Amino acid sequence: MKRKGYLIKGVIVLLSVLFLVGLPLQNSWGKEKEINLNLATWGPPTGAIAQGIQWYADEVVKRTGHRVKIKIFWAQSLAKQMELPHACRTGTADMVAMLPVYHPELFPFMAANMECLILWGGEIGQGIKPYRKLREEFPEVRGEFEKQNQRLLAFWEYARMDVISKKPIKGLADAQGVKMRSAGMVLSKIFKAAGFIPVTMPSTEAYDAASGGVVDALLASPETTYKFKWYEVCKHW
Incomplete structure (x- = not known):
């Protein structure tokens, strides 16, 4: 009997992405067996x-009748933030929640759209619409994940992004020469044009960078600021 592939489908309306490499659900004798998947996140x-990631994992268990179970590896415990795409591609992780904006060389279309989302600041669910339309119309966009042996499962969006800093920044005059933690090529160009000195780094390194003087300000959402305690090192919003 041929082995059948099983694809988990899900929707998480939360600016990261989940990937899954297809796995068999049945063995060669046709008997169903339990599948255990590892999901890595930063x-x-x-x-x-x-909460959204945990909900997704719980729903997979419930909707597959406990045949598929997902173990979540939080806080870079399975792979570092910048290594997540490689971990998924090579099988270290079966699924990852990651930020394509850090990997424009792998996911150019999604990375560009995410930078637009960071500047969007609009209603949740609306900012991702252009990317969905591009995926429907252009196979090159749909294929950027398949080239990495991965499949896009879900998106999430932040409602807003702000600048938090060690000293007040009330206008462009205050931005001159301020070292700003950035992400992606487009945002770095925008910050540079405004007078900032952009320093690209993942969010997991931002706290130490700010406390150690590597950067003076952070691009941040309320969610990320709270989660990583950035408010301890950058007190001006």
């Missing part, structure tokens, strides 16, 4: 994003 098990 964030801690707190906050709205973590």
Whole structure:
């Protein structure tokens, strides 16, 4: 009997992405067997994003009648934030929650759309619509994940992004020469044009970078600021 592939489908309306590499659900004798999947993420098990990931894992268990179970590895315990795409591609993790904006060389279309989302600041669910439309119309967009042996499962969006800093920034005059933690190519160009000195780094390194003087300000959402305690090192919003 041929082996059948089983694809988990889910929707998480939360600016990261979940991937899954297809796995068999039945063995060669046709008997169903339990499948255990590892999901790696960079964030801690707190906050709205973590709640969404946990909900997703619980729903998979419930909707498959406990045949598929997902073990979540929080806070980079299975792979570092910048290594998540590689971990998924090579099988270290079966699924990852990650930020394509840090990997434009792998996911150019999604990374560009995410930078637009960061600047969007609009209603949740609306900012991702252009990318969905591009995926429907252009196979090149749909294929950027398949090239990495991965499949896009879900999106999430932040409602807003702000700048938090060690000293007050009330206008462009205050931004001159301020070292700003950035993410992606487009945002770095925007910050540079405004007078900031952009420093690209993942969110997991931002706290130490701010406390150690590597950066003076952070691009942040309320969710990420709370989760990583950035308010301790950058007190001006």
